[in-house]
Amino acid sequence: MMTETAQRDETPVLAIKDLRIQIGGLDVVDGVSLRADRGRILAVVGESGCGKSLTALSILRLLPKAARIAEGRIELEGTDLAHLPEKDLEDIRGNQASIIFQEPIASLNPLMRVGAQVEEALRLHRGLSHAEAQREALAMLVSVGIPDPQRRARQYPFELSGGMCQRVMIAAALICRPRLLIADEPTTALDVTIQAQILDLMKRLRDEVGTSIIIITHDMGVVAEMADDVAVMYGGRVVERGPVDTIFAAPAHPYTHLLLATVPRLDGHRKSALRTIEGIVPGVDQWPKGCRFRSRCPLATDVCARRPSLDPVDATGHAAACWHKDRLREIA
Amino acid sequence: MTNPGSTLLSVRDLKIHFPIRGSQGGVVKAVDGISFDIPSGRTVALVGESGCGKSTTAYGIIGLEPVTSGSIQFEGREIAHLDKQSRRALATDIQIVFQDPSAALNPKMAIGDSIGEPLVIQGWRRDERKQRVRELLDLVGLPEAYAERTPNALSGGQRQRVVIARALALSPKLLVLDEPVSALDVSIRSQILNLLMELQKELGLSYLFISHDLSVVRHLADDVIVMYLGTVVEEGGAEALFEAPQHPYTQALISAIPLPDPRAQRSRERIILKGDLPSPLNPPTGCPFVGRCPIRIEPCGTIRPSLQPVPSGTRAACLVRAPATLAA
Numbered sequence: 001m002m003t004e005t006a007q008r009d010e011t012p013v014l015a016i017k018d019l020r021i022q023i024g025g026l027d028v029v030d031g032v033s034l035r036a037d038r039g040r041i042l043a044v045v046g047e048s049g050c051g052k053s054l055t056a057l058s059i060l061r062l063l064p065k066a067a068r069i070a071e072g073r074i075e076l077e078g079t080d081l082a083h084l085p086e087k088d089l090e091d092i093r094g095n096q097a098s099i100i101f102q103e104p105i106a107s108l109n110p111l112m113r114v115g116a117q118v119e120e121a122l123r124l125h126r127g128l129s130h131a132e133a134q135r136e137a138l139a140m141l142v143s144v145g146i147p148d149p150q151r152r153a154r155q156y157p158f159e160l161s162g163g164m165c166q167r168v169m170i171a172a173a174l175i176c177r178p179r180l181l182i183a184d185e186p187t188t189a190l191d192v193t194i195q196a197q198i199l200d201l202m203k204r205l206r207d208e209v210g211t212s213i214i215i216i217t218h219d220m221g222v223v224a225e226m227a228d229d230v231a232v233m234y235g236g237r238v239v240e241r242g243p244v245d246t247i248f249a250a251p252a253h254p255y256t257h258l259l260l261a262t263v264p265r266l267d268g269h270r271k272s273a274l275r276t277i278e279g280i281v282p283g284v285d286q287w288p289k290g291c292r293f294r295s296r297c298p299l300a301t302d303v304c305a306r307r308p309s310l311d312p313v314d315a316t317g318h319a320a321a322c323w324h325k326d327r328l329r330e331i332a
Numbered sequence: 333m334t335n336p337g338s339t340l341l342s343v344r345d346l347k348i349h350f351p352i353r354g355s356q357g358g359v360v361k362a363v364d365g366i367s368f369d370i371p372s373g374r375t376v377a378l379v380g381e382s383g384c385g386k387s388t389t390a391y392g393i394i395g396l397e398p399v400t401s402g403s404i405q406f407e408g409r410e411i412a413h414l415d416k417q418s419r420r421a422l423a424t425d426i427q428i429v430f431q432d433p434s435a436a437l438n439p440k441m442a443i444g445d446s447i448g449e450p451l452v453i454q455g456w457r458r459d460e461r462k463q464r465v466r467e468l469l470d471l472v473g474l475p476e477a478y479a480e481r482t483p484n485a486l487s488g489g490q491r492q493r494v495v496i497a498r499a500l501a502l503s504p505k506l507l508v509l510d511e512p513v514s515a516l517d518v519s520i521r522s523q524i525l526n527l528l529m530e531l532q533k534e535l536g537l538s539y540l541f542i543s544h545d546l547s548v549v550r551h552l553a554d555d556v557i558v559m560y561l562g563t564v565v566e567e568g569g570a571e572a573l574f575e576a577p578q579h580p581y582t583q584a585l586i587s588a589i590p591l592p593d594p595r596a597q598r599s600r601e602r603i604i605l606k607g608d609l610p611s612p613l614n615p616p617t618g619c620p621f622v623g624r625c626p627i628r629i630e631p632c633g634t635i636r637p638s639l640q641p642v643p644s645g646t647r648a649a650c651l652v653r654a655p656a657t658l659a660a
């Protein structure tokens with residue numbers, strides 16, 4: 001078993017460096033740096049509109065037309081995807097790196113049998129014969145827990161439940177044993193008992209295949225369940241990151257602290273008033289200058305009108321972007 | 333005025349079935365014989381997975397969905413089969429709040445007019461309406477000036493406050509809340525939940541609270557009803573139900589919620605159910621949970637269990653955990 005530090009010294013599977021994404025001249029993602037290490041799960045967490053999906057989509061250059069990468073590097077095992085020609089990207093997508101989305105039914109091809117959709121990447125990237133691809137796809141459907149896979153493989157997406165479609169998506173995403181799996185809210189549309197199955201499956205595949213996983217979520221419970229490392233986003237920036245236990249036990253950023261405090265807990269005091277965060281998440285065109293959490297932060301002072309950098313809190317990789325980390329006690 | 337704790341709404345053996353048209357035929361038993369009471373001033377939560385019949389139950393109660401059979405009594409009066417006219421009169425007593433505040437508001441209408449709409453229908457005078465809208469905005473914590481705005485100038489959380497204000501316009505006794513915070517950001521959710529708790533204290537409201545978020549349910553509810561395939565599999569006080577759930581489905585449901593605490597989460601024994609919810613078109617003949625149950629026994633495939641009290645204080649429908657002999 002490798003120690004924490006040894007693992008971190010290894011070249012990361014993915015390193016995003018100072019990524020800036022613009023829509024209509026606005027920096028909707030503004031200087032984001034992230035790293036995903038081999039066999040580890042990174043959770044990216046934050047509220048609606050903070051730039052999680054755009055960051056995820058940019059990795060495989062799947063951004064919507066309106067958005068463009070204005071700056072930054074996206075290194076997949078050393079190759080900068082941000083500046084790679086489209087035809088080279090096609091060799092990477094579904095092969096070295098895959099992405100799955102929130103709505104499995106919407107992301108599958110409605111007119112294609114699910115078995116064929118799982119086989120597709122194999123035929124494309126590995127040049128397998130029809131029979132070989134079929135055999136591997138069936139084995140994959142078994143390992144993601146699809147009952148009666150022979151029959152299911154011949155069915156169309158509408159004949160499968162949401163949970164089953166998500167398993168098919170995962171099977172298709174993992175069939176080429178990618179080094180990196182990006183999962184954008186993979187269980188948000190599913191029931192909790194099905195969510196438990198899917199999260200369990202993702203962890204098992206990480207253990208067996210060694211895939212590095214980036215999971216995007218707004219659910220702190222899912223973060224606690226899945227993550228080795230956490231990045232908290234607000235207003236298009238990473239405001240805090242670190243090992244999961246540290247982020248939950250000793251958050252250093254006021255936003256992380258409040259986010260954790262607002263959710264009712266299964267062991268909390270029933271009917272007590274819940275902690276709230278004042279105000280609302282501002283729109284992209286209304287983020288304050290300097291620290292973008294300033295309009296809602298109980299600790300804000302004049303200095304917060306300047307942008308705080310994501311500075312290390314300790315030597316474990318824990319870092320936070322806040323001028324007043326030392327005053328966090330005041331809101332506890 | 334109803335006394336706090338006395339029964340406000342009483343549902344008995346409620347069934348709401350949907351016939352399926354087309355070659356296959358058949359019937360979806362969306363709600364299939366459920367019974368529960370809502371005491372005055374309390375919160376009763378309906379929980380369970382997608383498609384188990386929570387919304388259909390709610391729609392039956394507010395008269396949006398015709399009741400197939402069974403009884404719904406409001407303050408002792410039968411309301412399950414009322415005509416449209418009498419239903420409308422009942423709107424002063426029972427109101428509903430839906431999940432998506434954006435869909436619930438007319439985008440072209442000023443907030444103040446949206447809130448005042450139920451008052452127009454009940455024939456309130458213009459000046460009375462204005463006064464009441466001001467009171468309502470204040471009640472839900474929005475500035476009076478917002479009356480002039482349209483919904484697009486409001487955030488999701490503010491829109492949900494508007495929807496709640498409108499539901500409260502006629503001073504109802506019962507508020508049906510169908511996933512009222514599911515569409516909201518985490519940081520806004522707690523604001524709305526606090527508001528709901530405050531309003532209940534202040535106005536003595538009763539809530540039928542529908543949610544799939546069990547942490548929220550545990551926080552707010554007095555009583556909890558767990559549904560599976562249109563039936564109740566367990567019910568009881570929130571304390572007992574979360575402390576010591578007895579039905580294997582309730583146990584799986586609670587154990588499936590990821591706790592926002594990585595250390596606790598790692599040391600937790602989790603029950604991961606196999607398989608999906610069966611189709612309500614072909615429900616199993618015996619226990620509805622039989623296809624996914626980790627502790628099923630032979631008779632579960634043929635005998636349908638009924639709710640029976642268990643020593644931990646809840647009532648469960650399970651041949652193993654709550655055998656009928658206990659009831660005697």
Ligand SMILES: Nc1ncnc2c1ncn2[C@@H]1O[C@H](COP(=O)(O)OP(=O)(O)OP(=O)(O)O)[C@@H](O)[C@H]1O
Nearest residue numbers: 023028047048049050051052053054055064066284
């Ligand atoms: N195609 C687009 N055109 C214009 N603006 C967009 C587009 N896609 C995203 N945005 C804006 O960019 C910002 C970041 O969006 P993004 O989808 O990354 O958020 P998110 O963190 O994934 O939120 P959610 O939790 O709601 O999925 C949002 O304010 C959004 O409105």
Ligand SMILES: Nc1ncnc2c1ncn2[C@@H]1O[C@H](COP(=O)(O)OP(=O)(O)OP(=O)(O)O)[C@@H](O)[C@H]1O
Nearest residue numbers: 350360362381382383384385386387388389544612
């Ligand atoms: N008008 C209808 N016609 C036919 N079937 C219906 C109709 N309305 C609901 N159903 C079915 O009845 C069952 C119960 O649906 P309902 O909407 O009450 O579930 P729910 O518990 O509210 O689920 P969710 O958590 O997804 O909102 C489902 O199987 C649904 O497909």
Ligand code: SF4
Nearest residue numbers: 291294297304322323
């Ligand atoms: S920098 Fe200032 S405004 Fe931003 S989180 Fe820290 S204290 Fe709050």
Ligand code: SF4
Nearest residue numbers: 619622625632650651
């Ligand atoms: S009655 Fe049988 S199948 Fe149903 S929950 Fe109990 S043990 Fe499981």
Ligand SMILES: [Mg+2]
Nearest residue numbers: 052053054184
């Ligand atoms: Mg998103």
Ligand SMILES: [Mg+2]
Nearest residue numbers: 386387388510
């Ligand atoms: Mg519903």
